[in-house]
Amino acid sequence: MLRSFYLRYLMLYELEIAVNKLIHKLYPSASNIVIQFERPKSADMGDLSLSTAMVLAKQLKKSPRDIANEISTQLKLINEFDRVEIAGPGFLNFFLKHEVLTAFIQKILNNNESLYREYNEIPQSVYMEFVSANPTGPLHVGHGRSAVIGSALARILKKSNYSVHCDYYVNDAGTQIDTLACSVILRYVQSQTPELNYPTTCYQGEYITEIASELNTEILPQAVSSIVEHESKWSSLEDTEAQRTLITIIKSLIPDSTYKLIKERAVSYIIDLIRTDLDHINIHYDQWFLESDLIKNDAVKHCYTQLKANNTIYEKDGAQWFTSSQFNDEKDRVIIRSNHEHTYFFNDIAYHYQKYLKADKVINVIGSDHHGYGPRLEAAKNALGFKDKELIMRYCQFAILLRGKEKVSMSTRSGQYITLHQLIDEVGPGPTVFFYALKKPDQHLEFDIELAKKQSSDNPYYYVQYAHARICQLISKAQNVKSQEMTLLSHPTERQIMNQIYQFDTFISRASRDLSPHYVCFYLMDLAKLVHQYYNDVNILKDSDLKRLSARINLLECTKITLKEGLSLLGIEPKERM
RNA sequence: GCGCUUGUAGCUCAACUGGAUAGAGCAACGGCCUUCUAAGCCGUGGGUUGCAGGUUCGAGUCCUGCCAAGCGUGCCA
Numbered sequence: 058m059l060r061s062f063y064l065r066y067l068m069l070y071e072l073e074i075a076v077n078k079l080i081h082k083l084y085p086s087a088s089n090i091v092i093q094f095e096r097p098k099s100a101d102m103g104d105l106s107l108s109t110a111m112v113l114a115k116q117l118k119k120s121p122r123d124i125a126n127e128i129s130t131q132l133k134l135i136n137e138f139d140r141v142e143i144a145g146p147g148f149l150n151f152f153l154k155h156e157v158l159t160a161f162i163q164k165i166l167n168n169n170e171s172l173y174r175e176y177n178e179i180p181q182s183v184y185m186e187f188v189s190a191n192p193t194g195p196l197h198v199g200h201g202r203s204a205v206i207g208s209a210l211a212r213i214l215k216k217s218n219y220s221v222h223c224d225y226y227v228n229d230a231g232t233q234i235d236t237l238a239c240s241v242i243l244r245y246v247q248s249q250t251p252e253l254n255y256p257t258t259c260y261q262g263e264y265i266t267e268i269a270s271e272l273n274t275e276i277l278p279q280a281v282s283s284i285v286e287h288e289s290k291w292s293s294l295e296d297t298e299a300q301r302t303l304i305t306i307i308k309s310l311i312p313d314s315t316y317k318l319i320k321e322r323a324v325s326y327i328i329d330l331i332r333t334d335l336d337h338i339n340i341h342y343d344q345w346f347l348e349s350d351l352i353k354n355d356a357v358k359h360c361y362t363q364l365k366a367n368n369t370i371y372e373k374d375g376a377q378w379f380t381s382s383q384f385n386d387e388k389d390r391v392i393i394r395s396n397h398e399h400t401y402f403f404n405d406i407a408y409h410y411q412k413y414l415k416a417d418k419v420i421n422v423i424g425s426d427h428h429g430y431g432p433r434l435e436a437a438k439n440a441l442g443f444k445d446k447e448l449i450m451r452y453c454q455f456a457i458l459l460r461g462k463e464k465v466s467m468s469t470r471s472g473q474y475i476t477l478h479q480l481i482d483e484v485g486p487g488p489t490v491f492f493y494a495l496k497k498p499d500q501h502l503e504f505d506i507e508l509a510k511k512q513s514s515d516n517p518y519y520y521v522q523y524a525h526a527r528i529c530q531l532i533s534k535a536q537n538v539k540s541q542e543m544t545l546l547s548h549p550t551e552r553q554i555m556n557q558i559y560q561f562d563t564f565i566s567r568a569s570r571d572l573s574p575h576y577v578c579f580y581l582m583d584l585a586k587l588v589h590q591y592y593n594d595v596n597i598l599k600d601s602d603l604k605r606l607s608a609r610i611n612l613l614e615c616t617k618i619t620l621k622e623g624l625s626l627l628g629i630e631p632k633e634r635m
Numbered sequence: 636g637c638g639c640u641u642g643u644a645g646c647u648c649a650a651c652u653g654g655a656u657a658g659a660g661c662a663a664c665g666g667c668c669u670u671c672u673a674a675g676c677c678g679u680g681g682g683u684u685g686c687a688g689g690u691u692c693g694a695g696u697c698c699u700g701c702c703a704a705g706c707g708u709g710c711c712a
Contacts, residue, residue, distance in 0.1 A: 231712070374710080378710095429708065454706090505647095526672080530671075575649085576651085586659090596671065
C-alpha cells in the first residue's frame with residue numbers, strides 16, 4: 058500500500074492484519090483463530106489488548122503466560138507499539154506510541170474518510186427492506202423503531218463497503234386495502250347521508266374522513282342512496298363476515314373504474330403521509346415497491362412455474378400448497394387459496410425472488426411479532442434455488458406502549474394509537490431517532506410516552522449534541538494559529554480522545570457485524586463524555602502556548618468530524634449551538 | 636401443548652460472539668460557575684446477572700431442567 062509522508066504508521070485495521078500475520082506465522086496450527094483487538098477495562102492497561110494467548114493455550118497445550126511471552130517477543134517487531142505488557146492470566150496489553158495517535162488525527166484532518174476501515178474483501182451487495190407497514194393508516198410509534206434501526210443499518214453497511222439498496226414494500230393489494238377503499242366510500246356516503254352508521258370493521262382514523270372529503274363527483278348520488286339502502290345487509294353480521302360482505306356489496310354498487318380510482322387515491326394519500334413522516338427523521342428509500350406491480354410484471358407467475366417444476370407445489374382442498382415443511386418450516390403453506398386469490402406469502406415469494414436476482418444478501422428489518430414468518434421465506438428461497446444467497450430476518454422487539462402506567466391500544470382499525478408523527482412533534486426528530494437507536498434491537502422496549510416527553514431535556518441525545526456545540530463554540534472563538542505540532546497533545550484526556558477516535562472503525566464494524574446500530578450511540582456517548590471532561594479539565598482558549606492551543610483546536614476539529622460522522626449514520630444533524 | 640425471543644443496580648439499558656474488579660445514564664447524597672456554554676464536571680452509596688445444575692484455566696455470555704414476561708402457532712398481512 059502506498060503511504061504518503063504523514064502516514065508513517067499503520068491504521069488500526071492494518072495493525073490488526075499485521076498482528077494476525079505475525080501470530081499465525083508463529084503458530085501455523087492456529088490458522089483458524091481470528092485475532093481481534095479488545096479494549097482494556099482501564100487506561101493503565103494500555104490502548105489495546107488481546108486474549109489470544111489464553112485462547113491458544115488449549116490448542117497448543119502450553120501455559121497462556123508462556124505463549125503471551127512468545128507473542129510479545131514477536132510483536133516487538135511492530136513499530137507502532139511503545140511497549141507490550143503481559144497481565145493477569147495471560148492478557149497482552151499494548152501501549153501505542155503517542156505519534157501513532159497524533160499522526161492518525163492529522164490524517165483525518167486531511168481527509169475524513171480515514172475514519173473508516175477499508176475492507177479488503179470483495180464488496181457485497183445488500184437488499185434491505187424495512188417498515189413496509191400496510192398503507193391503511195399513518196405509521197405508529199411501533200413502526201418508528203424498525204424505521205430507525207433499518208435506515209441506520211443501511212448507512213452503517215454502506216460505510217462498511219457494502220452496496221445497499223433500500224425498499225419500502227407497499228401492500229397495495231388484498232382485503233385490507235379493499236377495506237380501506239370501502240372505509241373512504243362509506244365516510245363519503247355518511248357526509249351526504251349522516252344517518253348512515255359507520256361500521257366498526259372499517260378504519261376509524263380521522264385521515265379516512267380527510268380522504269373522503271376530497272371526493273366530489275366520483276360517486277354518483279344514486280350510488281350513495283343504494284349503499285344506504287344496503288346497510289342492513291352487513292350491519293347485523295359478525296366482524297369478519299361483515300367486512301367481506303361489505304366489500305362485495307360496495308364493489309357491486311360502484312363502477313370498477315371508480316372503485317379502482319378511489320382505492321389508488323387512498324393508498325397514495327396514505328403513502329404520502331408515511332413518506333412525509335419518515336422524511337422528518339431523515340429516512341429515505343431507493344424504491345417504493347408496489348405489490349400490485351409484481352402481478353403486472355409476471356414475477357408471480359414465473360415463481361409459480363419454477364416451484365411447480367421443482368415439485369414443491371401440490372393441491373389440497375381446492376387450494377395450492379407449497380411444501381415448505383420439506384425445507385425446515387414447521388408445516389406446508391397455502392400460496393393460492395381455494396377462491397383463487399393469492400396469499401400474502403405467495404406474492405412475497407415473488408418479491409424476494411427479485412431481491413435474490415439483484416443482491417447477495419437480503420436483510421429484512423421486521424417486527425418480532427412476525428418471527429414465525431422467517432422459516433417459510435427461507436424455505437421459498439431454497440426451493441427457488443437460491444441456496445447461495447443469504448436471507449437475514451432482523452427482528453425488532455415491539456415497543457410496549459405506555460402512557461404513564463396505562464397500556465395504549467395499538468390497533469390501526471380502532472384509530473386509537475399514538476402516531477409516529479405525534480411522537481416526533483412532541484419529542485423532536487433528533488431525540489426520537491436517538492432514543493429508538495439506543496437499544497439493542499432484540500431487547501424489549503418499554504416506550505412510555507410521558508417518559509419520552511420528559512426525556513426531551515434529559516436525553517443522552519442532548520449530551521452528545523452539547524459536546525458538538527461546545528466544540529463549535531471553541532473553534533469559532535480560537536485564534537487562527539496554524540501549527541501542526543500535534544505532539545504537544547500530552548494531556549491524559551487528549552490521549553483518551555485520540556484513542557477513542559482511533560477506534561471509530563471497530564465500533565462501525567461491530568455494528569455492521571451484529572446488525573445493531575446501538576453501538577454507534579454508545580460510541581458517541583463515550584466520546585462526548587471525554588469532550589465534557591476535557592472542557593472541564595483544561596482551559597483551552599486561555600493557553601499562552603499558541604502552538605499547543607492550535608494543536609488542541611486541531612484535535613477538537615477532528616473530534617467534531619467524528620461526532621458528525623457518527624450522528625449522520627443515525628440520520629441526525631449535529632447542532633452548532635444549543 | 637409446541638416454537639421463537641427476553642430476564643443484569645430502585646428505574647431504563649450496556650458488556651466488543653468465553654476473558655481482567657459486570658459498566659453507563661436516570662433517581663439519592665456530597666462537592667465544582669468573579670475563569671472558554673453548569674443541557675456540564677468530580678466524588679459516594681447501590682449486584683447471589685430469574686432459579687438450580689453442568690461444561691473448563693475462566694460463564695452474564697455455551698448446554699440441560701425449571702420459573703416469569705412478550706410474541707407466534709390462519710386458505711390474515
